[in-house]
Amino acid sequence: MKIPFLSFDVINKEIEAEVMIEFKKFFDSKRYILGEGLMEFEKKYAAFSGAKYAIGVGNGLDALHLSLVALGIGKGDEVILPSNTFIATVLAVSYAGAIPVFVEPDIHTYNIDPQRIVEAINSKTKAIMPVHLYGQACQMDEICRIANENGLVVIEDNAQAQGANCNGKLTGSFGHLNGTSFYPGKNLGAFGDAGAITTNDSSLAEKLRVLRNYGSERKYYNEYIGYNSRLDELQASLLSVKLGRLIEWNKERNRIAELYGNLLDGSKVVIPRIAESCTSVYHLYVIRHKKRDKLQEYLKSKGIDTLIHYPIPPHLQQAYRSLGVKKGDFPIAERLADEVLSLPLFIGMTEEQVSYVCHHVNQF
Numbered sequence: 001m002k003i004p005f006l007s008f009d010v011i012n013k014e015i016e017a018e019v020m021i022e023f024k025k026f027f028d029s030k031r032y033i034l035g036e037g038l039m040e041f042e043k044k045y046a047a048f049s050g051a052k053y054a055i056g057v058g059n060g061l062d063a064l065h066l067s068l069v070a071l072g073i074g075k076g077d078e079v080i081l082p083s084n085t086f087i088a089t090v091l092a093v094s095y096a097g098a099i100p101v102f103v104e105p106d107i108h109t110y111n112i113d114p115q116r117i118v119e120a121i122n123s124k125t126k127a128i129m130p131v132h133l134y135g136q137a138c139q140m141d142e143i144c145r146i147a148n149e150n151g152l153v154v155i156e157d158n159a160q161a162q163g164a165n166c167n168g169k170l171t172g173s174f175g176h177l178n179g180t181s182f183y184p185g186k187n188l189g190a191f192g193d194a195g196a197i198t199t200n201d202s203s204l205a206e207k208l209r210v211l212r213n214y215g216s217e218r219k220y221y222n223e224y225i226g227y228n229s230r231l232d233e234l235q236a237s238l239l240s241v242k243l244g245r246l247i248e249w250n251k252e253r254n255r256i257a258e259l260y261g262n263l264l265d266g267s268k269v270v271i272p273r274i275a276e277s278c279t280s281v282y283h284l285y286v287i288r289h290k291k292r293d294k295l296q297e298y299l300k301s302k303g304i305d306t307l308i309h310y311p312i313p314p315h316l317q318q319a320y321r322s323l324g325v326k327k328g329d330f331p332i333a334e335r336l337a338d339e340v341l342s343l344p345l346f347i348g349m350t351e352e353q354v355s356y357v358c359h360h361v362n363q364f
């Protein structure tokens, strides 16, 4: 049996007819930038996230970068973020001219450890950027309490967890500003690059609408040195189609994850652990094994595609040599980079496919 890591076959079939109708509407509208499709999607996505406002931008990296800019975070400021995140979280801080300060994750949930955040705060710290990694919400109540006590802002990186919650409150609704990504493989994925910022703050929402459009509210009058980062009108229209199914799709991801959990329980691999107060929307199903590379090779030989999220932690990337951090400085992130393996998980994945993967993981 051949099992891809990700497949759009079922999802695309399910939405094809609606997508074609939306495309025709978009085509006929003759308004291809900042049109009705975007306005509608922003309203729907804000409601989905439990936030008052959503501002569509070009991609997830821009969402995080523009959030930092809108909050006035820049040169000399320190921003706390997890040591095991995807590089985009760190790049956003660098683009803003601020300094990324890595904090280790909890070894069980892989999300940033609130206790360690406290230890990393100093007079230069301005913001905390928790990342809801692999789809599981971070301990947001705890993180927001720490931020409040220390006068810091919170920017959630919600690229991987649209629809997850912590104590019943949705990710993307905790922070002052929250960035998300609609990269095609995300739980809510576009047909190209796309992203959004969510917030409950009307003045920040207004500022971001201006910042994403050359820093201009009125055409040819510029308030800020802005950017061109608008969520593409066509992508927004098509995202609305998918958004209507996201709750159901997230449930299906949970069903697949539960089946994986049952079939891998008691095996030699470490299966995901979800904190009691949080939920996961299983953007990824990540296991751990000491002989990860050999396991990956073995699964490949059985026709099963897997990926590693992520093989090198940000502090060991060549791009970040200038930070002066070295191997051994963030042992949890380094261990995770050596041991994690993401198994196939996609909408339409059958029980038979999950069983086949588990059979071979257990055989290894």
Ligand SMILES: Cc1ncc(COP(=O)(O)O)c(C=O)c1O
Binding pocket: 059, 060, 061, 062, 085, 086, 088, 089, 131, 157, 159, 160, 180, 181, 182, 183, 193, 194, 195
């Ligand atoms: C955790 C995280 N942050 C940020 C991003 C950046 O999103 P994008 O690829 O849309 O720029 C991604 C996804 O790629 C991500 O997984």
